[in-house]
Amino acid sequence: MFLQLVINSLAIGSLYALTAMGATLIYGILGILDIANAGAYLIGAYIGYYIYISTGQLVLAFLGAMLSVGLVGVVLHRTVYGPILAKPRMLSIIPLVAAVGLFTMSSDLIRLLCGAGTKAYNFRFPVDVVRVGSVTIQTTWLLIFALTAVLLVVLWVVLNKTKMGLAWRATAEDPDIARACGVNTNSAMALSYVLGYGFAAAAGIMTGILYNSITPALGEVPSYKMLAIIVLGGLGNPLGTVVAGLLIGFAEVMLSTYTVLPIPKDAVAFVVLIIVLLIKPSGLFGQRNKV
Amino acid sequence: MNELMRVEDLKMYFGGLKAIDGLDLVINEGETLGIIGPNGAGKTTLFNAICGVYKPTGGKVIFKGQEVQGQPAYVMARKGIARTFQISKPLADLTILDNVVAAAGVHEYTGMRSYFRKSHTPEVIAKAEAVLEETGLTEVRDKKASDVSLGYLRRLEIARVLVTDPELIMLDEPCAGLSNFAINEVTELILKLKERKKSIVLIEHNLPITMKVCDRIMVLSYGKKIAEGPPEVVKHDKQVIEAYLGEEDEA
Structure with missing residues (x-):
């Protein structure tokens, strides 16, 4: 039983980590809390859905949704965040307000274009569950776990082994220095949106497959839960985001199984956040090891 | 001239x-x-x-x-055209070596494909190490820039400039x-240049x-x-x- 719950926690936690990773990346590089990542998550789930029902190809659904939502991110950076950030003496709340507006708009846009009803992926693996001893693992969870692991490894390699990673880290620390090193910081920031929004889109599709339903309200819970995760992990810290996502997944699964929760399950993330911040105000991984 | x-x-x-x-x-x-x-x-x-x-x-x-x-x-x-800054601006979370490696890519951050190339190639590291040697930073090459004194940071600024040729x-x-x-x-370094x-x-x-x-x-x-x-x-x-x-x- 316990092992089973641990596996459930890992699957849900890794999905949380992936959902929040885009926001972490964007915060780490641009210094803004981009709630609109939850919009990317929602739009990704819908684009993935339409590609999947038209082609029957799940891989195509993932690639198409990640790429198209990533491009939406580039457009938003060029037309909204970039111009806002370029303003002298810009108040840090302005991009946050813009992000909230964009997120709200994305939900309404989906409601308008795709209808308010529920849609189902109806994706089925040839085998529903895999049994290892007494532990039963849903194949969907395995997919989520494997895909999240692959995407996070890709992110780690990009951040630590490529010129892009170095360019991002330089841009995150000081755009003036990055530019003096030859980095086109606008392109570097735009690319962070491709990756960040792409990750959110992948997380949206996985959620759609896991719960077999998507609605225009799909982004609402992630919009605030991702905040708890990225703050808990230490703002802008990818490793912290993974650990925080797993921790919250674990806390939610264990508390809802072994206790009678006096609060909604989705509030657990904030209880964990409050407890951790009381002990370590900079979050689990503070400002170190950020993007 | x-x-x-x-x-x-x-x-x-x-x-x-x-x-x-x-x-x-x-x-x-x-x-x-x-x-x-x-x-x-x-x-x-x-x-x-x-x-x-x-x-x-x-x-x-x-x-x-x-x-x-x-x-x-x-x-x-x-x-x-390479410049240093009046207030030393290291990439504080990166090592001294990585600060120089970041600048060594000055001509290579061009186009999508170039961004996904390996950052720490043996050639880049060799070039960065040569510049660290020239600027007297070899002893702190693996320290984070946030952990070294201002004297080193001033020389790091010059190292970052030099590595761009x-x-x-x-x-x-x-x-x-x-x-x-x-x-x-620092004066000796400028005279050498x-x-x-x-x-x-x-x-x-x-x-x-x-x-x-x-x-x-x-x-x-x-x-x-x-x-x-x-x-x-x-x-x-x-x-x-x-x-x-x-x-x-x-x-």
Whole structure:
């Protein structure tokens, strides 16, 4: 039983980590809390859905949704965040307000274009569950776990082994220095949106497959839960985001199984956040090891 | 000497403030030009307007015969104009080596594909290590930039410039805030660059050093050039003494 719950926690936690990773990346590089990542998550789930029902190809659904939502991110950076950030003496709340507006708009846009009803992926693996001893693992969870692991490894390699990673880290620390090193910081920031929004889109599709339903309200819970995760992990810290996502997944699964929760399950993330911040105000991984 | 850069009638206005007001200057290949002037004279603004941090309000910057004014800082860096900053700006969370490796990619951050190439190739590391050796940073190569003293950070600024193989090196107060010992080290480094016939523009408040290393000195005051010439001539210029150096004590 316990092992089973641990596996459930890992699957849900890794999905949380992936959902929040885009926001972490964007915060780490641009210094803004981009709630609109939850919009990317929602739009990704819908684009993935339409590609999947038209082609029957799940891989195509993932690639198409990640790429198209990533491009939406580039457009938003060029037309909204970039111009806002370029303003002298810009108040840090302005991009946050813009992000909230964009997120709200994305939900309404989906409601308008795709209808308010529920849609189902109806994706089925040839085998529903895999049994290892007494532990039963849903194949969907395995997919989520494997895909999240692959995407996070890709992110780690990009951040630590490529010129892009170095360019991002330089841009995150000081755009003036990055530019003096030859980095086109606008392109570097735009690319962070491709990756960040792409990750959110992948997380949206996985959620759609896991719960077999998507609605225009799909982004609402992630919009605030991702905040708890990225703050808990230490703002802008990818490793912290993974650990925080797993921790919250674990806390939610264990508390809802072994206790009678006096609060909604989705509030657990904030209880964990409050407890951790009381002990370590900079979050689990503070400002170190950020993007 | 061949002309490397020519600045013509450069203007940099911030609203009503004329930080640079119709400035002309020429930098020749292999020459060290010093820029001095009181605080607020527009020295760093001049660097920023040349290097693309600011878009000049007017005028021309001609580098190797090409007009380059108003281009972004990363384009200027790729063209071979490298600068340091008045306040040391290390990439604090990166090691000293990674700070230099980041700058070594100056000509390679071009296009989507280039961004996904390996950052730490043996060639890049070898080049970065050679520059660390030259600037006396080898002993701290693996330390985070946030963990080393200001003397090292000043040299890191120069290392970051050198690794880009620049055609023009612009140093903004490289000795500011340093102890005498560290000042000597930085001065020796600048003299070594001078020996290698590097073209250098130096902003420095430490006049003995400026006089020692520069072939020519330009004096700025309120965004305008008030004198220019060899150090010995500038030192005795009446306008310069009034505006910047102050009267010599006759007692």
